[in-house]
Amino acid sequence: MALAKRIIPCLDCDKGRVVKGVKFLDIRDAGDPVEIARRYSDAGADEITFLDITASHEGRETTVKTVEAIASQVFIPLTVGGGIRTLEDIRTMLNAGADKVSINTAAVTNPEFVRQAAEKFGSQCIVVAVDAKKVSTEGEADRWEIFTHGGRKPTGLDAIEWAKKMVSYGAGEILLTSMDRDGTKIGFDLALNRAISNAVDVPVIASGGVGNLQHLVDGVLHGGADAVLAASIFHFGEYSIPEAKQYMADRGITMRL
Amino acid sequence: MNNVAVIDYGMGNLHSVSKALESLGNDVRVTITSDADVILSADRIVFPGVGAIRDCMAEIRRLGVDAIVSEAVAAGKPVLAICVGMQALMDFSEENGHVECLGILPGEVKRFGGSGVLFDAEGERLKVPHMGWNNVRQMTGHPLWQGIDDNSRFYFVHSYFVEPADHSQLAGETEYGHRFAAALSKNSLFAVQFHPEKSQHCGLQLLRNFLAWDGQC
Incomplete structure (x- = not known):
């Protein structure tokens, strides 16, 4: 009897087609986001x-x-992210049926946008995507900075301070991606995740670096994540959602099974 | 035809609940409206709500939705209130300072953790909003719970919770730091804090039950 931790598969789409390929053997159209989303939902994805x-x-x-x-x-x-820059963009997505929108670059270029969005639509539907990269060197205390443009452009913003600021502006959830780990399959940056999760009151979704099911467990137990987001381990059929949920539940994590 | 009116007072996403209802039968016709005549002539009414209570209540009063809901409840028409729709039925809410609500159900709306931090029984800090899938303990044998296992998980997303004054109206309870009202029931009115339209099988079953409900319990 407790709130379950969430597993969130992520679909990257370009012009209405899923990119980064999904390889389900028995799927009719591997590029159709509707079919893939339905598949994940049937399999027990939490969002x-x-x-x-x-x-x-x-x-x-x-x-x-x-x-x-x-x-x-x-x-x-359903959370929709990418290219959310104006209140009109948010309204369009919510009217289309999204429950939450994820704001990324626009939050960095205009933090007030997050405040306006939360006031207008409620914090419950405003997710701020925080893309962070470690900037401290060996021997120094851990320090992470916000990067934009897929991790190429530094902003000078301290990741922990930034996350706190975004929550104070009304973000209802933080989608935290380690740009150092994204695509590496070596696991989440647990120190980063723990630091942000401790610093804010709202739920934190861990993202970036998942290569196996133990990484999901570590994200929750050691990274303090409220939810874990992954793409490739599910898309390529390495692991199924029920398998992931059972694995996590077997290690003492409350899951919706 | 099973005519369902989803009350539109300009506060956010009504698409999901409409589509979820429509998915349950070819004879289900959903109208999203704020027109009193359309609402009161429907077979059943959904009273949704998202966002901040002050803005919701302002629109509810401006559009006369308060009178419509009261009239529908008095007439014994099945009404399903969801999330902030449920909170709006209470006497008042702590959100946005202090907001007077409809007073159709006795009780108040409070913030998780008050102005401080929320902890669970083990002393672990809990995040606010309460976001995700949590168990709902069924407190009554209500028709809307038919075919749904006790303690099934439903999807919640809220920072404020309902504390009912009349515990005989408690239809479902959930625990997040402490117990709170996940569902209230009074005559033909059923109110839920969670989102049935986002709660997959269990949520769809509850909506299916609502579509078949005659308002008696």
Whole structure:
């Protein structure tokens, strides 16, 4: 009898198609985000995150249609991220059926945007994506900085202070990605995750670096994560969602089984 | 036709609850509206809500939704209130200072952890908002629980919780640092703090039960 930790598969989409490939053997259309989202929901995913990497304006209209289609068929929470820059963008996504939006670059360029968004739509639907990279050197105390543009552009912002600021501005949840670990499959940056989780009152989703199920367990037990987000380990069929949930539950973590 | 009116007072995402209801049968017709005549002529009514209570209550009063809900409840029409919709039914909320609510159900709305920090029984700090899947203990044998196992998990996302004054109205209870009302019931009114439209099988079953409910309990 307790709140369960969440597993959140993440779909990266471009012009309404899932990229970074999903390799389910028995899926009809591996690029169709609606079919993939439904599959994950049926398998017991606790939420779905839909990350839109479409650059063009026309492409974004496709994204709205995709979000509508997912929300019409998948009855678990849906977060939409990527290119959320204005209150109108948020309204469009919420009206399309998203439950939460994830704000990334726009929060860095204009922190007031987060405050306005939370006041207008409520903190419960405002996730701030925090992309952090370790900047301290060997022997120094750990220090992480916020990076934008896929980890290429430093901002000079201290990650822990930034996360606290975003929560004070109304963020209802933090999606924390270690840019050092993203794509490496060596596990979350647990020290980073623990530091941010301790610093804020709101839930923290750990992201970046998952390569096996023990990494998910470590994220919760040692990183203090309230939820774990992963893409490739699920997309490529290395592990299924039920397998991941059982593995975590067997190690004493409260899960929705 | 099973006509369902989802009350629209301009506060956020009504798409999900409409689509979830529509997915449950070809004979289900959902209308998203603030028109009193349309709402009161529907077979059943969903009273949703997201966001901050002050803004919700302002719109509820401006559009006369308060009178519509009271009339529907008095007429014995099945009404399902969800999340902030449930909170709006109470006497008042601590959110945004102090906001007077509809007073249809006795009780108040408080913040998890008050102005401080929330802890569980083991002394572990709990995050606020209460976000995710938690167990709901069924306190009554209500028709809306039919086919749903006791202690099933539903999806919650809220920082404020309902403390009812009349415990006989408690239909479901959840624990997050302490026990709080996950569901309240009074005659043809059923109110839930969680989001059935986002709670997969259990949530859809509750909505299915609501679509079949005659308002008696």
